[in-house]
Amino acid sequence: MQMSDQIKTAEEHILHTYNRFPVVFERGEGVYLYDSEGKKYLDFAAGIAVNALGYHYPGYDEALKGQVDKLLHISNLYYNEPVIEAGEKLVKQSGMSKVFFTNSGAEAIEGALKAAKKYAFVKTGHADHEIIAMEHSFHGRTVGALSVTGNVHYREPFEPLMGGVRFATFNDLDSVKAQLTDKTCAIICETVQGEGGIYPADPEFLSGLRRICDERDMILILDEIQCGMGRTGYGFAWQEYGVMPDIMTCAKALGCGVPVGAFVLNERAASASLEPGDHGTTYGGNPFVCAAVAKVLTIMEEDKIPEHVRELTPYLETKLEELKSRHACIKARRGAGFMQGLELDGVPVGQVVKKALAEGLVVISAGSNVLRLVPPLVIEKQQIDEMTAILDKCL
Ligand SMILES: *Cc1c(COP(=O)(O)O)cnc(C)c1O
Numbered sequence: 503m504q505m506s507d508q509i510k511t512a513e514e515h516i517l518h519t520y521n522r523f524p525v526v527f528e529r530g531e532g533v534y535l536y537d538s539e540g541k542k543y544l545d546f547a548a549g550i551a552v553n554a555l556g557y558h559y560p561g562y563d564e565a566l567k568g569q570v571d572k573l574l575h576i577s578n579l580y581y582n583e584p585v586i587e588a589g590e591k592l593v594k595q596s597g598m599s600k601v602f603f604t605n606s607g608a609e610a611i612e613g614a615l616k617a618a619k620k621y622a623f624v625k626t627g628h629a630d631h632e633i634i635a636m637e638h639s640f641h642g643r644t645v646g647a648l649s650v651t652g653n654v655h656y657r658e659p660f661e662p663l664m665g666g667v668r669f670a671t672f673n674d675l676d677s678v679k680a681q682l683t684d685k686t687c688a689i690i691c692e693t694v695q696g697e698g699g700i701y702p703a704d705p706e707f708l709s710g711l712r713r714i715c716d717e718r719d720m721i722l723i724l725d726e727i728q729c730g731m732g733r734t735g736y737g738f739a740w741q742e743y744g745v746m747p748d749i750m751t752c753a754k755a756l757g758c759g760v761p762v763g764a765f766v767l768n769e770r771a772a773s774a775s776l777e778p779g780d781h782g783t784t785y786g787g788n789p790f791v792c793a794a795v796a797k798v799l800t801i802m803e804e805d806k807i808p809e810h811v812r813e814l815t816p817y818l819e820t821k822l823e824e825l826k827s828r829h830a831c832i833k834a835r836r837g838a839g840f841m842q843g844l845e846l847d848g849v850p851v852g853q854v855v856k857k858a859l860a861e862g863l864v865v866i867s868a869g870s871n872v873l874r875l876v877p878p879l880v881i882e883k884q885q886i887d888e889m890t891a892i893l894d895k896c897l
Contacts, residue, residue: 505539523859530557533878533885535864543859546877546889547866551696551728551841554755555801556878562758562797569793577784584792591799592766595737596750600772603764603787603795607727607753608642610763613781614690614749615646615664617767618721621775622687625719631687636672638869640697641690641725641751650690652698672701675710682714688721689714693739696728699869700836700843708745721748721771727763731755732802732879734839735812742838755879758798762791807879811839817883818842821890822875829897840881844873854896863892 503511508526526538533556535543548554555562569584576582589601604610615633622631635641635650642648648657649664652672657663666685671677672695689711695701715722724747729739731752736742738750748771753763767775785791802808819835822842826832833847846854851867858865868874877885 503538505537508538523856525859532556532558533881541862543862543864544885544888544892545864546875546881547864548755548876548878549759550754550866551733551876552754553759554731554733554807554879555758555798556880559758559801559880561801562794565793565797566760566790569790572789574790575785575788578782578787582787582789582792584789584796585787588787588792588795588799591796591803592752592764595799595803596766597746598750598766599769601764601766602776602781603762603792604753604783605761605763605785605791606642607751607763608644608647609783609786610727610751610753610765611641611647611650611690611725612644613776614723614751614765615650615688616781617749617765617771617775618688618690618723620780621721621771624774630666630685632666632668632683632685634668634670634678634681634686634689636691636695637669638672638695638698638701639690639692639725640695641692641727672698673704673707675707678711678714682718686718686720688723690723690725692725692727692729693743694729694734694838694841696841696874697868699845699872700841700874702734702739702836702838703743705743708740708743712745715748723747723749723751726750727753728876729838729841731798732808732811732839733841733876735808735815736839737802737808739838756798757791757794760791760794762795764795811879814881814883814886815839818875818886821886825890825893825897828894831897837875840875840877840879842875843868844875846871846873849897854893857896858892861892861896863889863896865889865893 505526527535528538529536533545535545592601637652639652641651646664649667668681670681724740726738749767751765822835831849832844834845836843866874
């Protein structure tokens with residue numbers, strides 16, 4: 503079947519919630535993708551920061567295939583071997599205390615919000631607590647996650663959402679303080695804002711949030727769904743700041759392609775929040791996805807993936823800065839590690855994305871005017887050169 507026919511069939515049956523680019527991807531190899539007509543693309547999107555190890559990383563497929571032959575699912579009424587291994591590794595690598603596995607990022611946020619509320623409930627004996635979230639944040643599309651997402655266009659059609667949410671300005675500590683009340687139980691924030699346009703948190707802002715939460719015995723939730731798992735050159739982005747959250751959320755690259763997320767709690771949050779009966783999931787932490795998580799965490803550590811990112815970041819940033827100096831339509835470059843954004847001025851980002859795709863480069867946007875580069879973490883200099891050459895042409 504021709505790609506155009508495949509797309510026509512898709513549009514007849516799949517609910518139109520995305521304006522998809524007219525490509526049907528069929529397979530991946532390393533950091534390259536191939537569409538169903540055999541055209542090759544360099545991948546600088548990684549399935550929205552998911553495919554951190556690219557495609558068919560040595561050992562990854564084998565780990566999944568091995569688990570397929572053993573057991574896919576058993577429910578959380580029992581233990582299974584992969585969840586034990588994945589849980590131990592995630593706790594060790596984060597230095598935190600306890601993990602709850604979910605099926606997605608949004609569900610990790612839901613769990614984190616519930617844990618924060620329960621922590622306040624246990625402490626005060628009453629509910630009705632408030633949460634401070636950030637403008638331009640993105641935490642997911644389920645009702646709870648949407649309630650703390652700082653984009654009014656995403657929220658508006660679905661009001662009333664979860665109540666008790668107040669929005670502050672990202673990287674403005676005073677604006678956070680202005681939203682504090684006696685009822686505030688938690689602050690939620692991305693360590694590096696992704697969808698909002700690639701904005702890393704200022705170190706003073708993050709440490710300021712930590713201080714506020716310590717002083718008032720509140721829960722600091724850091725959303726590491728996009729910026730975690732080695733993307734910024736550290737296992738988790740907060741590790742570079744030296745600011746540990748009370749709860750962090752993970753997903754995207756956690757399983758490198760299988761649908762899995764997690765919320766991870768420190769000892770304080772874990773010991774006085776969710777108890778048996780408070781939270782659950784049928785699929786979450788099943789043997790299949792956890793075999794992927796355990797393997798991904800092993801590879802990240804043994805093959806020093808975050809170190810590789812750290813090593814190549816100056817090269818990537820230099821190349822992007824050069825691109826910026828050559829093209830007046832690039833207003834700014836922002837980012838951390840392999841999570842980079844080019845803010846465009848005067849040219850629609852969607853047009854650049856389309857043009858790049860035609861030239862064999864997969865990139866995505868963030869916000870309304872930012873070109874987002876979130877490649878697999880295993881790219882080399884040669885692919886950075888290839889990417890800049892194509893962008894040069896497109897811009
Ligand atoms: C993608 C994302 C989410 C939502 O994850 P889903 O798996 O799509 O539900 C939440 N927070 C951040 C920062 C994200 O990038």
